[in-house]
Amino acid sequence: MSWTEGRRRPICKKVMFAPEEWERAERLRQALMKESLRAAIAYRRWGEYARERLLYPVVEMPRVVLASDPEVFKSELHQIGTNVNQMARVANMSGAVTPAQLDELRRQLDRITELMEGMERAKEEMEARGGERA
Template structure:
């Protein structure tokens, strides 16, 4: 069995660096963010000639607060159901409403991120 089996990118090319060049290449890769591997970073540079860094700051404090609030509400519904031993029709609607709220928050975050990417001039 070859290392190429099942790989989406079976073509390998070697690039040689001096120690100084390698240090600079790694520093540029780390500073660029966005690429998990050096291979992905190098591939984009070779194929497209540049790497654009798009920073999408998430309001993590606000997000954590909103998710915690929704989680508290979900726990309250669950405790109410457990205390009664059965669920009422309104319990399901309340849970669906809470889930829609959570999905709405995440959708707004995703839309904001997409708008930032679209505004950066980056294209896939």
């Protein structure tokens, strides 16, 4: 009689780890076990943990950290928005827009474009680094 007969899981696979790989795998299992009682019970044996991670992988979202402080972008955009709103109010009240006001509006819109391009560059740099701070 074979050891596989009558077993619910008759397929056995052996996995080899380098010492540092094993330490990392065990740290991940221990961290998960600390998170919840269910995990602590379910993953007492390493095979249960490995089977579940292989069959039901967890998609972990990388932590996103912008290269620059988002509050700086928010503050500058708020300031520009306030300026544009004030110019629009004056234009609506007077019924006319001076060339100087149009030039200022263009400068404010150019600044918005610069900020948006800076945010895009920061996002691309962050994605290239895998979402981690430089």
